[in-house]
Amino acid sequence: GQQLNQSPQSMFIQEGEDVSMNCTSSSIFNTWLWYKQDPGEGPVLLIALYKAGELTSNGRLTAQFGITRKDSFLNISASIPSDVGIYFCAGQGGLMDSNYQLIWGAGTKLIIKP
Amino acid sequence: DSGVTQTPKHLITATGQRVTLRCSPRSGDLSVYWYQQSLDQGLQFLIHYYNGEERAKGNILERFSAQQFPDLHSELNLSSLELGDSALYFCASSPRRESTEAFFGQGTRLTVV
Numbered sequence: 075g076q077q078l079n080q081s082p083q084s085m086f087i088q089e090g091e092d093v094s095m096n097c098t099s100s101s102i103f104n105t106w107l108w109y110k111q112d113p114g115e116g117p118v119l120l121i122a123l124y125k126a127g128e129l130t131s132n133g134r135l136t137a138q139f140g141i142t143r144k145d146s147f148l149n150i151s152a153s154i155p156s157d158v159g160i161y162f163c164a165g166q167g168g169l170m171d172s173n174y175q176l177i178w179g180a181g182t183k184l185i186i187k188p
Numbered sequence: 189d190s191g192v193t194q195t196p197k198h199l200i201t202a203t204g205q206r207v208t209l210r211c212s213p214r215s216g217d218l219s220v221y222w223y224q225q226s227l228d229q230g231l232q233f234l235i236h237y238y239n240g241e242e243r244a245k246g247n248i249l250e251r252f253s254a255q256q257f258p259d260l261h262s263e264l265n266l267s268s269l270e271l272g273d274s275a276l277y278f279c280a281s282s283p284r285r286e287s288t289e290a291f292f293g294q295g296t297r298l299t300v301v
Binding site for chain 1: 244
């Protein structure tokens with residue numbers, strides 16, 4: 075079945091640094107989503123991407139839908155303490171019954187060094 | 189606040205017991221999804237309901253069942269609980285059958301002792 079590889083698994087960074095994470099798929103997706111989960115909370119949607127090559131920003135966050143439709147990237151610029159959390163990518167293959175469920179990455183845990 | 193309400197927030201129960209988790213979707217959303225998240229793990233899709241009908245099943249154990257009622261709230265029933273069932277259980281809702289841009293509740297933390 076479809077699988078998503080999300081990397082890195084965790085990141086230790088200094089406040090103010092830029093952050094990059096990515097997801098790659100074994101198959102093509104039509105939609106990429108990026109979520110953030112704070113401790114003890116449910117995931118919150120950050121950015122949704124619907125077209126290959128699309129680059130979308132949400133404040134200091136920028137995500138891109140890869141041209142091959144098999145990958146996506148999330149960048150966070152000038153990280154701040156509230157960026158701490160787990161970032162998940164999720165992909166959707168299409169709208170047919172067989173492939174419309176979201177496939178989830180394992181998450182990237184972002185930790186900011188004091 | 190996502191608008192998705194899950195109760196209870198925490199639940200501690202013994203092995204072999206049965207529990208029911210409840211989810212109220214956002215107003216107007218017809219789709220409800222249930223996910224399980226074990227400690228430091230990703231999200232495992234369990235089951236999806238759309239307008240009262242089961243639409244898709246993921247890695248849901250036979251000891252688990254769910255339903256969506258006419259008022260669109262949903263319940264996840266977990267029976268014959270085992271220690272390994274301890275996890276966060278999330279409900280998400282979206283207005284459409286597809287799960288794009290689903291909105292998550294705060295989850296129910298289940299601890300089986």
